[in-house]
Amino acid sequence: MSSVEKRIGFALLVAVIYLGNAASCIAEPLDHSHSTRPPARSLSRDRLEWPALSDVKRTLLLRDYNTRIVAIGTTMLGAAAGIVGVFMLLRKRSLIGDVVSHSTWPGIAIAFLVMERIKTDGGKWLPGLLVGALLAGVAGILCTKLILRYTRIKEDAALAIVLSVFFGAGMSLFKAVQYIPSGSQAGLNHFILGKTASMVSADVWIIGEASLAILIVIGLLFKEFSLLSFDDKFASSQGWPVFRLDLSLMLLVAGVTVIGLQSVGLLLVVAMLITPAAAARFWSDRLGRTTAIAACLGGSGAFCGVLLSAMFPRLAAGPVIVLTGALFFIISLFLGVRRGVIVRIVTHRRLKTAVGRQHILRALFEYLEPHCDPAAPMSSQLVNHIVSANELLPMRSWTLKRLRHLLRTAEKSNFIAVVREGGYRMTNRGAELAHRVVRNHRLWELYLIEHADIAPSHVDRDADDIEHLLAADIVESLERLLSERYPHMTVPPSPHAIDSAPGSTIRQSTS
């Protein structure tokens, strides 16, 4: 399993988890049968209603001040997260985002308690809470690094330990917060799943400034981060401070996480980091472009998510943003022009068709070769003969069904023509291609014998595997070799006996 596939699998897993997560968030208020939930809400709020057309229009045109604010804020957040995510993904640190986000939880609770101590009712001051979150997130990273450096515990275990311990500590502290009268109303629980709608313009400023800072840092250290992600050993041997670079990358992750806490919440913010980056990978093989695409996908995913949740007020924005991101990922997975599934299938099928066509033409050529006069031009002689499928059958190890299919496709693309029932003749176009194909094949055989020391009797099969992929420069050098050796011939003679001599069609009856 290649690492791309692993990555795709991981990202899909993430998407599925969030689908489940989001579904449960949406379903939560509807679930009245749950005994612990007080049935105090009004029934009319529990229905997911389709918005009126005017509402849709209002939302799409961003007429609402509130929607506008939230849309701008989360779009910037999405773009910043996408950019940072690319490097996390390439550094194979996708899970560190989870560690950071879960580690922020005790930081928030502690920050609240401390601020409450200093001034009654002062615990809700947002910048204070975010600083607490950032410090705790960094502490989480440092703990992971320390465990990795001083023990023999593997990375996945270290991540799991830190993540769960910090989150557990956060949960215990959260209980303590709720005993304080102002604590139970402080809305700290919004940090877990996010509450995008409560975003105000001051928050958007914070997100905007933070995103800009992240963008500048990535812009300045683009070269360094790419070297770090590609080959940290080489970077280290060159004297780059790998540990510190790694730490600054993690700080950027912590930064994105903290500004994303409010909108998507600490459980889901990692999706904003990873999903756009993983999706962007399907569109480009270049780092700069991948980063730009990740920013676009992250930003537009967040934007669409916010608009959707504005149209359906019952849907929490955070999960919807994650879902739109997952949708973009799935679209990229199939349609991505570089590594998308469809591109792969199409290239594979094209190759298969080309190989099949070459096989049939070469069989025809080699079947007819002994009948032709080598002194006269080959292609004009080739088109004069009529061959039947049964005659071609012993030329290769193929079934009659496969052979008929190949003949049909070759006929469709006008390489051969049907002369009478079951009788085929090469067209001029076909003869030309056959000439070229056989020539390449023989050249390749020559090469294998010349350079790879393969016995002439084995060479046909080996040549079959690779002749379709011969690069132009190899063909060129082989042609030189050919012209030295057989100056008068355009197609060299086969270095081995061709399996089925013409007229030996009887052989098929034995198989």
Added chain:
Amino acid sequence: MIRSVLAQQSRSKIENEHPASSPLSIHDMTVAYHRKPVIWDIDYTAPLGKLVAIVGPNGAGKSTLINAVLDLVPKASGEVRVFGEEYRKQRDRVGYVPQRESVDWDFPVNALNVVAMGLYRKIGWCFPVMRRHRQTAMEALDRVGMADYAKRQISQLSGGQQQRVFLARALVQDADLYLMDEPFAGVDASTERAIVEILRELRERGRTTLVVHHDLQTVTEYFDHVMLLNMRLVATGPTSEVFTRENLRKTYGGKLALLDQVGHKMTLGESGG
């Protein structure tokens, strides 16, 4: 002709700047992973302007030796001098070719940009890669015969081609001492020839190259000097003196089948020339 003059010039330049100082000297070096020593008490002085093979069985600590010299793993004891000074002061003069498997070749980058990474130190913090840097990288790619593949994404290259890209990344640095970790592992015949040619060219220009090498059959053909290593230094010196059956037996222990094969090859080589 011109090349040999240049080689002499650069050689004399090195000797003037560092009289009597070896490109690499290791004193009493021990490296341990988690309390278990991997290499013990290595004392070694590399000869100037030679091709040196580091040879030993799996787990002998060949890669560890290189990593310790480059400060990539901490040393339990001992010290390393590169041209008479500490490694971190001489980084510019040391080129490193890591094992090909040590990186993810699926990374979204093309061959040219990988080679340009060898120049990042010269370019410095925060400055982008300029056209002239790309040009230098392109020249290095050309030297290893990969100029046509400059724009290929690296996962589309064959193993041998990837190895050549790594070599080119070290070459752009124009270092005086090269450390290469198994550059011949899993490469095709034409890449092997290309690498050997580059190694000889480096020697001609007075550069010192240490190569971790696995194929015992080609040691005598490719290398002037050899370092036989199996956790401790078994033997070191000119290949013709040191690469003997006896020393190989000490290095490899009881793997006699292998030794006989090599011994056969060696006697053939000796009788041939």
